[in-house]
Amino acid sequence: MQDLLIIAVHGIGAGAIFALVGMSFNVVFNASGILNFAQGNLLVLGGLFALLTLPGEPSVTGWLVLLPIAAIVLAALVAIQGGITLLPLRSSVEQHSWLITTLAASVIISGVLMIYQGSAQPTVHSPFAGFRLMGMRVPASYALATLLAILWYVALYLFHTRMLTGLAMSAISQDLDAARAAGLRVRRLQILSFAISGLIVGSAGFVAAPVMAIASDSGISYVMNGFVAAVIGGIGSNLGALIGGFLVGVITSYAAFNYGGEFQDAVALALLVGVLMLRPQGLLGRPAARRV
């Protein structure tokens, strides 16, 4: 019983991070057809921002002030990265260049993290004390990350259904040519989508910093788990990514608890292959129509 609780708490906490990465994938993907491979390392950069700015014993006020700053800094960075990514794309998405440019951005961030940290694993302290749940100590960051994932889901939902800019972005995802013909400034909306994904990973990295590995090789693992979350839910669906994230989190933490932490990613891979073989459109995705 106690074991199951540990698995659930850890799984939901980690799953919230995967869900946030998954949603940040979706935002960019819906507007541009691009999957930003750098998203995982950008999340880690959000954590690095917390590491650099938060003192050893941070105050709640300071934390609350720095959180939006982290989100905005990352949003600016990702917007620049998005602009660079979109630059060589002349018209279609049928090119390999974005695979390279986003992966290259990821490699560069990895390199920067490596220069900064060497091989030591620094830790970030949270201003919030953990709490006890049925006798088990739960780090506050897990609860905050979960809360953040749900908040971002609601915010994105409102953005895409209530706000004009959000509606325009949804229009791009449904029919790029029609959106362009209707006079939407597609390129600007796409860069905005990169910026929004930056807000998501920036805030997520900052909030989850105390329970995250801020290292040069952890980004790729977050990318992978976030992608698995998005695929399980159905690429493009934020509700899907939210549910998928928690599923991936709980299942992999079950595996890590029973067989060892090294098997966490292996189980995520097995999940990914399983979903793609059995239900490629995911839980909530629409099956893609094939054109002849």
Place this chain on the structure above:
Amino acid sequence: MARALARINLLRGADGAQALIGIVLVIASIVIPILAGSAYWTHNFLIVSLFVSVAVVQNLLLSDAGQVSFGQGAVFGIAAYTVGMVGTLWSQGFVIGALCGMAAAILLGLLFALPALRVQGYYLGFVTLSAAVVFPQMLVALNDYTNGINGIPVTVPGLSEQGQTGFTLIALLVIVLTSAALLFHAAFRATRAGRRMRVAAASPEAAMTLGIDPGRLRFLAFSIAAIGTGIAGLLYVPVLGFVSPYAFRVDLSIFFFFSVVIGGNGQLLGPLIGAWILYLVPNALLAGWSDYRLVGYGIVALLIMLVFPDGVVGSMMDRLRRFRARESVPLIAMDHLLNDPVTDLSPPASATSAIVVTGARKSFGQLAALGGVDLSVTAGHIHGLVGPNGSGKTTLLNAISGLAPLDSGVIRIDGTDATRFAAHRLAALGVGRTFQTPRIFDSMSIWENLMIGADAAPTHDPWLLRTLARDEESWSESRPDLLPHAQRRVLEIMRVIASDAPILLLDEPAAGLSPEERRDFARLMRFLRDRLGRTILIVEHDLDLVWRVADRISVLDAGLIVAEGPPDEIHDNPRVRALFTGTINA
């Protein structure tokens, strides 16, 4: 200088020429440091050359087969690690270790091919990327078998011992492997399988109508990649003398992929240039600042992608090609074919039905595209299928060619029930087709575009290619991307004729043709029927043309056949007149 370069045959000879340049560069890069006595550069170039050979087969996988794999580093690593485990830890020696390593590499490579049958593009990329992330983790996790993070030292007696001149057996093997990989890729492209692989990657639908099973070719591509990558992995062990999980992290897989795209996706020389730039620039320039190597490597990759979106070699070839493009583009004329005395190709005429469709129904959601269609096409006839836009003509054609299965109903081809046949099996039954938008493959020469038609019927005599032999040279040197629209249509029709399919489904073949070209086209239709004995089902909006050439006409409206019969009869049918008010002047 520029003129001399432009004279190099850029299409047919380009692959061979690039492969040869590549081989010269590989040999020079290893021989020169050995002669100069630089152990450091010899070692570096041996490793780069092994990476080049992996990138060469990855180039085949990515650009010829269209498969995005970020996991080739794991295939490379599993071959190397198996040598270490079987050879050193279990003391079986290098040879047995190498055999087991090859088996492991092929197994993993084919495991990648399994999801490729189901998903494509970045999905497949992520699956393979994840495998590359997990692979070194498993090496650490299974430390009872792999020696974990400590790695495995491997000594292979004989391979690394220097002779009088400083040459080693391993250096020779590396040169042979890399050269063989380059030559193989160039030669493979000129084979039937090589052409068909590129067609399947460019348009799986069109490929299937040419009798190609795209899944089988993907499997072949993954197998070739696994074998090439596996051998390179085996040789990596004696070059380094040591294997550790650290060497086979996901970064290695990304490096292989980068090399291909940075060099120029699809260019034979691309992987070599890409791997050299990405390996040597950060390592040589930042030799003293090892911490900055990763950043340097990322920046180099990013900058090259921005400056050369088609890769270094790709962008250069593109510029050369544009320089030549000002010269004339060949004309695809039908005259050679129509005026050629073709003998003995017409089968005995019989009044059997080539295509019989009964009760065909097909819905897209709420919309019934076909509401119970019956159609019978007599062998050796030209059968016109007309009707307003959205009446279900193309849907019916797609069903008959196997691209969109019916909800219910039966399709018989020459008496065989083909209702549930996939498109490539229907092609094997003798059904060929063209598309509304011609499926012409711009990365191949005009002549190769014709050859893939003949490739569909390898046992038949390629009489069409022989008839057109006088055009072979000029058509082999030009790509179809400069052809005007009408010429692309003609090329596609010529291709389906070359496939020797006795039944032809033509989807709006005259759209965009000039009046003169239409007259030629009508001649071609009659030629196909009368001289070659073909059965033709033609969907066309040019009613004049249909009425001139067709033996029988079916009129489709809102998913139902509303009239059927010889042209004269249909012409006077009041229901048909109502559909085409004012358009029939025949």
